Amino acid sequence: AQSVTQLGSHVSVSEGALVLLRCNYSSSVPPYLFWYVQYPNQGLQLLLKYTTGATLVKGINGFEAEFKKSETSFHLTKPSAHMSDAAEYFCAVIRGGQAGTALIFGKGTTLSVSS
Amino acid sequence: DVKVTQSSRYLVKRTGEKVFLECVQDMDHENMFWYRQDPGLGLRLIYFSYDVKMKEKGDIPEGYSVSREKKERFSLILESASTNQTSMYLCASSLRSTEAFFGQGTRLTVV
Numbered sequence: 198a199q200s201v202t203q204l205g206s207h208v209s210v211s212e213g214a215l216v217l218l219r220c221n222y223s224s225s226v227p228p229y230l231f232w233y234v235q236y237p238n239q240g241l242q243l244l245l246k247y248t249t250g251a252t253l254v255k256g257i258n259g260f261e262a263e264f265k266k267s268e269t270s271f272h273l274t275k276p277s278a279h280m281s282d283a284a285e286y287f288c289a290v291i292r293g294g295q296a297g298t299a300l301i302f303g304k305g306t307t308l309s310v311s312s
Numbered sequence: 313d314v315k316v317t318q319s320s321r322y323l324v325k326r327t328g329e330k331v332f333l334e335c336v337q338d339m340d341h342e343n344m345f346w347y348r349q350d351p352g353l354g355l356r357l358i359y360f361s362y363d364v365k366m367k368e369k370g371d372i373p374e375g376y377s378v379s380r381e382k383k384e385r386f387s388l389i390l391e392s393a394s395t396n397q398t399s400m401y402l403c404a405s406s407l408r409s410t411e412a413f414f415g416q417g418t419r420l421t422v423v
Contacts, residue, residue: 203354206352229409231411239416240316240402240414240415240416240417241355241402241404241414242414243411243413246411287354287355291409293409297343297360297361297362297363297366297368297408298343298362298408298409299343299345299357299360299368299370300345300357300404300406300411300412301357301371302347302354302355302356303354304352304353304354305354305355
């Protein structure tokens with residue numbers, strides 16, 4: 198069954214530094230992959246998604262992710278962190294069932310940004 | 313914009329009570345989902361539904377049931393609430409094999 202593993206439950210960066218949040222997937226079929234962000238006391242918001250086509254995917258707020266089949270990875274990056282990026286980030290993969298599909302999430306990575 | 317609305321933001325219930333969490337979406341999505349979110353565990357899928365009256369167990373269905381009588385509405389039922397069901401519950405909806413849209417969540421406390 199499809200699954201994702203997020204490496205690092207907490208990442209701390211300085212404002213202006215590179216952000217790198219790691220996600221590896223397990224899937225026996227070509228995966229559909231997603232990154233979501235959750236700000237405090239809010240629901241989840243889609244950052245970006247990969248389904249087919251270009252392996253470098255650009256999302257909102259300057260984030261991007263690259264699908265690397267050879268490494269089974271879908272890491273999220275942003276060149277320059279901003280204080281407003283502090284949030285929890287979740288990687289997810291679509292898992293197919295007998296009759297339906299569902300998003301399966303990793304355990305999340307909390308991003309802290311210091312000035 | 314897609315809107316997924318959960319009936320309560322905060323809920324406090326007693327152990328043993330039957331609890332209903334309601335979710336409504338306004339975009340005619342086939343799929344609807346219930347997750348629970350706990351610190352360090354991420355989002356775990358409880359149940360999902362791919363059509364009216366159809367449901368499929370997720371990874372942690374024990375102690376829960378669901379109901380989908382209309383396409384826009386998906387209910388999560390805690391048959392007999394227990395303290396270990398204290399959590400944040402998130403509802404979501406999607407078209408088939410696409411991203412899910414989430415509600416604001418219901419923080420349930422069982423005392």
